[in-house]
Amino acid sequence: MKALISVDMEGISGIVHSSETNPERYDYQRGRELMTAEANAVIAGVLDAEPTAEVLVADAHGTFRNLLPERLDRRARLVRGKPRALNMLAGLDGETDAALFVGYHVRAGEGPGVLAHTMNGEILDVRVTTRPPGDDVRGTGRAAGEAVRATVRSLGEIGLNAAMAGHHGVPVVLLSGDDAACAEASDLLPGTVTVPVKEALGMAAAVTLHPEEARDRLRRAAADAVTRRTEIPPLTLTGPLEVEVDLASPHTIDLAVLVPGITRARGARTVAFTAPDYGTAYRLVLLLAQLATIRPA
Structure with a gap:
């Protein structure tokens, strides 16, 4: 063990x-x-x-x-x-x-x-959205018009x-x-x-x-x-995952969008990305936390 x-x-x-x-x-x-x-x-x-x-x-x-x-x-x-x-x-x-x-x-x-x-005080929130397989009713066996609900978790x-x-x-x-x-x-x-x-x-x-x-x-x-x-079951978040991260500093936002796949989202404090699996999402959040330690020259 x-x-x-x-x-x-x-x-x-x-x-x-x-x-x-x-x-x-x-x-x-x-x-x-x-x-x-x-x-x-x-x-x-x-x-x-x-x-x-x-x-x-x-x-x-x-x-x-x-x-x-x-x-x-x-x-x-x-x-x-x-x-x-x-x-x-x-x-x-x-x-x-x-x-x-x-x-x-x-x-x-x-x-x-x-x-x-969360992390170092510069990350204000991390929201991870997961969806069941298929994002519409086709092939799901659901009644027409019944939505497949996404799950949004705010994680520290x-x-x-x-x-x-x-x-x-x-x-x-x-x-x-x-x-x-x-x-x-x-x-x-x-x-x-x-x-x-x-x-x-x-x-x-x-x-x-x-x-x-x-x-x-x-x-x-x-x-x-x-x-x-x-x-005790493990916490499993199955990809693809949609992730939004709220950051304290606008300077960190400017650095974050230099990373391929990370974009500005709503408002002045949020960036977003899609990750194929949770391992990738976790590493990108760690990278954002590290970027937040960099101050303007």
Whole structure:
């Protein structure tokens, strides 16, 4: 059995402010320690249920160099640094049996949620439209005039990464974060075990569990989630996919339309593209997030 644990930082118990998640701020070291301890709790839970499991841990916050390697459970292997294929899911492949998301946060524009954002704060929304095979009534067996309904999903990091795991046939069996992140996961990923480690009061405030209590809950939940992995379906978005991305900066729009296949859409903040499959869509969204870091000369 192979498990990938993707660990973000904003949804860790005790963390409520960017000073605890930003390497340039005074409280970051404490944030790293809390993050590493929660990763260890989930590693322990996986191995409680599956003692011979192969466990990879993907550092999935910011620089991807936050987890303390010397303090990580030695039974797991750590994936750190960037850029890298699959971004927050580095290490995922077709041999992976389960993905576990630790310390995740709600998407931009939702909440109240602690440090809510999507990718890097420059992406305001990602909308993915899927359609059933055939977009009219011909050959569908439907009554004349009955429409085939498209499904539009607004995705943040939870949904974007869960769908990428699903693209590889891998279910997300566990997610931890604040109550808003857990609610987002429950709505999008039926069956996924959620562990709310704090109750969001706003962007930078929460009622939080004691870190040791959070770790105890995470360890038990991880063991349970891995045991039930075959009962939890992966999130599968079948192509072709229509994607719209709202971006904070008009400069990013100007850069984005230089990419073949990406066009301006409605308003001043939106670009659109069609992807043949979700893997392609995911990589293009990652590219847009990277373009958003470029500032005018």
